[in-house]
Amino acid sequence: MPKVGMEDERRRCLIDATMETIHERGYSEVTVAQIARKAGVSSGLALHYFGSKDQLLASTMHHMLRELGNGLRSRLANAHSPRERISAIIVANFEPHQFRDTVIAAWLAFYVQSRTNQSNRRLLRIYSMRLVSNLTVGLCHFMSREDARRVAEGTASMIDGVWLRQALRDKPGDPETAITLVEEYVSFQIEQARQNKKAAALHEAHATPDGSNTQ
Amino acid sequence: MPKVGMEDERRRCLIDATMETIHERGYSEVTVAQIARKAGVSSGLALHYFGSKDQLLASTMHHMLRELGNGLRSRLANAHSPRERISAIIVANFEPHQFRDTVIAAWLAFYVQSRTNQSNRRLLRIYSMRLVSNLTVGLCHFMSREDARRVAEGTASMIDGVWLRQALRDKPGDPETAITLVEEYVSFQIEQARQNKKAAALHEAHATPDGSNTQ
Amino acid sequence: MPKVGMEDERRRCLIDATMETIHERGYSEVTVAQIARKAGVSSGLALHYFGSKDQLLASTMHHMLRELGNGLRSRLANAHSPRERISAIIVANFEPHQFRDTVIAAWLAFYVQSRTNQSNRRLLRIYSMRLVSNLTVGLCHFMSREDARRVAEGTASMIDGVWLRQALRDKPGDPETAITLVEEYVSFQIEQARQNKKAAALHEAHATPDGSNTQ
Amino acid sequence: MPKVGMEDERRRCLIDATMETIHERGYSEVTVAQIARKAGVSSGLALHYFGSKDQLLASTMHHMLRELGNGLRSRLANAHSPRERISAIIVANFEPHQFRDTVIAAWLAFYVQSRTNQSNRRLLRIYSMRLVSNLTVGLCHFMSREDARRVAEGTASMIDGVWLRQALRDKPGDPETAITLVEEYVSFQIEQARQNKKAAALHEAHATPDGSNTQ
DNA sequence: AATGAATGAGTTTTCATTCAT
């Protein structure tokens, strides 16, 4: 009994089923038949909607990136200072809906698999660069551009590392703890930058009390 | 062209070929035939030595864990203070031989795949717990056990995250940069703990002006 | 060219093809591809229906046992005396549809192969014990239980032996001749039992001239 | 350490190992490696001695036929009457050395497999025809040639059937019981023939009291 | 002579994809 407008729901349903199947069996063991069964449709229909297994997988990754992007965008909309923007980015990566085992499993699978899949790789790098770039812009308010880049990279590494380690845990992930861990790293770096600046200014004052600028 | 006594060399050769094939094609696209071709042997021989594709993959993971463990052990042997031991653990994770694209690719593949493979999972968790435990022991010299645990987890996350992100880079990884990033995190945490302790002591002094130390 | 509702016919077709392939090539040379080709389907479909080669072979044996059982049951339904029941059992084993080269070849293959296959062995023993038990019940009307057992075993041996020898013949088997051979054995045994009984009765009469019968 | 005259022993050893392997795994599961391992030699040597797996199997069958033939010949040498010769043939088929599970298993395997192997088939038919022919010659002393053929065939069937059924039993076969079963069949047939002849003679006497012979 | 490492042809099995219904 075909219904109008069913298609979008079915597609969504198949994408969810794809993530769950990756979670349950692992990326390399996923079959179209399993996904279709979990989605409650025939394997023929799954292929009909997405064209091929590869395209179904690619669409799933697209979907996940879009969800993450949407979350980030809405978090950023409510951030009104550089520091808040940095936190918004971190929090967006541990949104309860994202930081679930199913999503984590799918996410890592795509992450690793992207190494050898050009089109997925491109997508993921765009996302990843945007993340680092957003962080860098925020951090630039507190430190040199060079340092900001480095700290942004460190922050991104820590976010990704927390995800990766969560994948092997038995207990569901706790966004709070994860956020605290990353926030702490950022805060230390900002504080350190502040102290360095102060020290530099002090040293400056001592070295050139006549007000001449050595830089 | 059978040769006697070649078995160990051949096994090693096949394990290397497995890592390279994972690197080149991705875990889910690996076939025994490709591995065997790269190792310069017939697919029959690969199966003969390892029993099955699964066991070849498992043996490869075993091998990688052992290599990493050996490196860590020899680094620890030369570390003579708690702080040095912490650094030794970090450095061991970015040993030039380990921090190569081929090894990184294989490593991540197994990491993610272990989520759905019980025996691999067990292996990896043992390794992972030992890493965090070693770090915690070292950090306990500078902070409370609770904090040490948290910082050790953060350190491990950052190490894993750096690996993960390196997997998607085009340029070969730079151990120096990676080590610096992680070391900085640890140093900040230790420094922070030192300051907290000092502050606590100061506060204590105020509270008990007679100079007695209750802790 | 998929058709709905074909499954049962296809399964039956594959089972027939299995018997024919065993007949033509011998059990140890049978391949799924040959069976599928003979049945006019792809090897994938054969596996799809039966799960594995082993299960296809097991299903074929099941089918043959069921056919034989059905034949026996319908023959027994029309038998109205102990002697007729014995004959019914014998005739059922040489039903023209069963006593064909193809069926004989498959039958013997399974028989011999069951020696080393636990689940097939169980099936075949159940059938074999039922056959001997049925014969024994019938023969008990003419002789002691002990003799009946022995004669039943002899009858079964002869039936199986006739099948075995037919397998190596060039000419198609002749049910008539086969039945006569086995019937003759049974008739002799029954006749002998009758004579023994009479002799015993006579001897009894001599021993107890008053005519009383102690038996 | 090659020894002169070892070859024959090795060949014999491999043939025994072949029979045992057939017994343990079943004809269709036999591999050269298993046979060689059981014989305590390398698979290369097994092939070196026999040329190929097929030839090793064929040699094993040859060997078994020769053993059976030798046994029969020595039994016949001690038989001094037609009736004794018949018994000798029967007994030879249940010689304790022959009527063992290992030999039975191998024997049946070759029997069934011969259906589709021309050279084995030829061998087996020669043996089988000789058996029936020997029996027929013996039985001709007691009945018409036509009846003798039929009874010989029945006897052979019963012998083969007893072997076949023994293959599926758990308990080791009992030659005594087997021999009794077959002997009984032969005795009945001979006795019956004797009675028929007497009846015919009697009837003859009545019908033609003048002594004329109607053939 | 004897080994067993090595091969590669052949077999089972899986699964994405197609297509008649």
Next chain:
DNA sequence: GATGAATGAAAACTCATTCAT
């Protein structure tokens, strides 16, 4: 649109056979 029967290409795996040692 929707199904799932059917295919066939590709993969894992087995094993007889070869051959350097």
